[in-house]
Amino acid sequence: MAVNSCHYFLHSQxxxxxxxxxxxxxxxxxxxxxxxxxxxxxxxxxxxMEEGRRxxxxxxxxxxxxxxxxxxxxxxxxxxxESQLLPCTLPLDVQYYENPTGNSQAxxxxxxxxxxxxxxxxxxxxxxxxxxxxxxxNITTLLGYMNSFTDAPNxxxxxxxxxxxxxxxxxxxxxxxxxxxxxxxxHTFYESTQLDTYRLKIEKIPEAKPFISASLxxxxxxxxxxxxxxxxxxxxxxxxxxxIVRSHLIPVFKDxxxxxxxxxxxxxxxxxxxxxxxxxxxxxxxxxKSIEMDLESSFPTLFGPEVxxxxxxxxxxxxxx
Amino acid sequence: MAVNSCHYFLHSQxxxxxxxxxxxxxxxxxxxxxxxxxxxxxxxxxxxMEEGRRxxxxxxxxxxxxxxxxxxxxxxxxxxxESQLLPCTLPLDVQYYENPTGNSQAxxxxxxxxxxxxxxxxxxxxxxxxxxxxxxxNITTLLGYMNSFTDAPNxxxxxxxxxxxxxxxxxxxxxxxxxxxxxxxxHTFYESTQLDTYRLKIEKIPEAKPFISASLxxxxxxxxxxxxxxxxxxxxxxxxxxxIVRSHLIPVFKDxxxxxxxxxxxxxxxxxxxxxxxxxxxxxxxxxKSIEMDLESSFPTLFGPEVxxxxxxxxxxxxxx
Numbered sequence: 001m002a003v004n005s006c007h008y009f010l011h012s013q014x015x016x017x018x019x020x021x022x023x024x025x026x027x028x029x030x031x032x033x034x035x036x037x038x039x040x041x042x043x044x045x046x047x048x049m050e051e052g053r054r055x056x057x058x059x060x061x062x063x064x065x066x067x068x069x070x071x072x073x074x075x076x077x078x079x080x081x082e083s084q085l086l087p088c089t090l091p092l093d094v095q096y097y098e099n100p101t102g103n104s105q106a107x108x109x110x111x112x113x114x115x116x117x118x119x120x121x122x123x124x125x126x127x128x129x130x131x132x133x134x135x136x137x138n139i140t141t142l143l144g145y146m147n148s149f150t151d152a153p154n155x156x157x158x159x160x161x162x163x164x165x166x167x168x169x170x171x172x173x174x175x176x177x178x179x180x181x182x183x184x185x186x187h188t189f190y191e192s193t194q195l196d197t198y199r200l201k202i203e204k205i206p207e208a209k210p211f212i213s214a215s216l217x218x219x220x221x222x223x224x225x226x227x228x229x230x231x232x233x234x235x236x237x238x239x240x241x242x243x244i245v246r247s248h249l250i251p252v253f254k255d256x257x258x259x260x261x262x263x264x265x266x267x268x269x270x271x272x273x274x275x276x277x278x279x280x281x282x283x284x285x286x287x288x289k290s291i292e293m294d295l296e297s298s299f300p301t302l303f304g305p306e307v308x309x310x311x312x313x314x315x316x317x318x319x320x321x
Numbered sequence: 322m323a324v325n326s327c328h329y330f331l332h333s334q335x336x337x338x339x340x341x342x343x344x345x346x347x348x349x350x351x352x353x354x355x356x357x358x359x360x361x362x363x364x365x366x367x368x369x370m371e372e373g374r375r376x377x378x379x380x381x382x383x384x385x386x387x388x389x390x391x392x393x394x395x396x397x398x399x400x401x402x403e404s405q406l407l408p409c410t411l412p413l414d415v416q417y418y419e420n421p422t423g424n425s426q427a428x429x430x431x432x433x434x435x436x437x438x439x440x441x442x443x444x445x446x447x448x449x450x451x452x453x454x455x456x457x458x459n460i461t462t463l464l465g466y467m468n469s470f471t472d473a474p475n476x477x478x479x480x481x482x483x484x485x486x487x488x489x490x491x492x493x494x495x496x497x498x499x500x501x502x503x504x505x506x507x508h509t510f511y512e513s514t515q516l517d518t519y520r521l522k523i524e525k526i527p528e529a530k531p532f533i534s535a536s537l538x539x540x541x542x543x544x545x546x547x548x549x550x551x552x553x554x555x556x557x558x559x560x561x562x563x564x565i566v567r568s569h570l571i572p573v574f575k576d577x578x579x580x581x582x583x584x585x586x587x588x589x590x591x592x593x594x595x596x597x598x599x600x601x602x603x604x605x606x607x608x609x610k611s612i613e614m615d616l617e618s619s620f621p622t623l624f625g626p627e628v629x630x631x632x633x634x635x636x637x638x639x640x641x642x
Contacts, residue, residue: 029467132628177540183610190537216511219545220500224537282502289504291526 034137052095065245104129118150164197164238171227195225373416392484405438425450439471473585485559492548516546
């Protein structure tokens, strides 16, 4: 079920939604784009930031070990990159949103990089939706996107958890240059970092099976060391799944994020004007295609046209720089 | 065993060797490069061509269904492209060669395209070697490489059969442009041809498991619809393997070769001067890397330095155009 029902979200590196804290849901309803509007609780800029981040970090629809992992990854990235990042300035009704019937919710935080930083933005989000076919869609995502002052790879982390006994993991540093045309690039970021050893560790988990995106575009933009697996334990054996997440997934996710932080986000790369134009073009194609494929094709169904339009508009601004 | 012992040959799209017909092995020993030299049977140009092709088509170390498949694929490609191809002009001692102790043998045929053709060359080969670790290395290959007057994908077919109950298959149309930077290219050759349906057919075979090359370079140059699987039946059940080859593999290999012949080898694509330069550069990088990784790293071990040098020199000439 998971693979088929989720596959369009796996195009979806930008899939973004977040559930309300079950006990205290606030309804954010204004369609306006650029003003922060909240029908329940008007918030100061500072408190809305805190509230949005708090909602993200709840990750309320995934299991405790997955939540702990995502919280740790986002905190690690923020702590390391704090001096390079601006606060999240998304409208409140894009930081948290849901569909009119309340069966789809999402939380989204985006922090742009300072002008002096090679980081374009860091995005954290979760989506929860009760699917009409039965079952839940639960996606948690952390993205780190670089700008065209560097050619260093991006960071893509996604964990999809349709049930307590199954997860789909996507962990990759997608290259920003064609690895065939730039063999030194392949060597620097993928061979000498020994990224493939982490894929091999996950491959050894008896319950792990390679996961292949249905989208050829997504397959093309991922790296040769991409870690994409579905992991499913026997029905009811959520304890084994928790053990897999804690003992096997968490160390690998932390190490790969560490490689990205050290070698990419905080590394220094000289990029000439021609290369900048190449990076802008290639990045731009990926981003445009991702908006078309992921957001425009699925968000109206999940959230209704009005909410989808509001959220996509904000994400488009960030992706277009 | 197969995966580990073969992995460097799977970089090896150019791995080339061919065994003698078991009953009537002729030893070809001269180190000369450009003359046809044969210590056993001097041959006219025409008869040496026939003899070289005959030896290739024997595929004597693989099972009958694999041999039948390779013979049919090569015959189909030759028949369809006959009017575009020159005869094989390799020296006899490169068309067939072996190492001094006789435990590694190989057969190789290369037919270049006419100047008016978009085909650069077609290569067919097999390699057999008794490995020092025990077991056999048996590789059969068919390559179709395009020249820079077209951007159409190449064709890569490789079947590795370490034993009667196991095969590794590689079937792909490797792209010649970055599919991320050229989304129309991805659509034309990979989406609209529905190539992924063939991968899905193989994936459904219960004994098939995804096979991943150890080389990040190889992973990078293959397409998003690449068909790479190892198939292993229970010990002793070679009948089941034969059934798999005949019922599942043969139809898929024939259809994918058909797509390449129709859409790539015989298709018409307009390519401007800038694009030609891009293709030459990208193709050149792949070819150089393949010579370094595959031939120079493994051939001296398998065939001894003298034979390796002779064969690599001829292959290098073809690859460099």
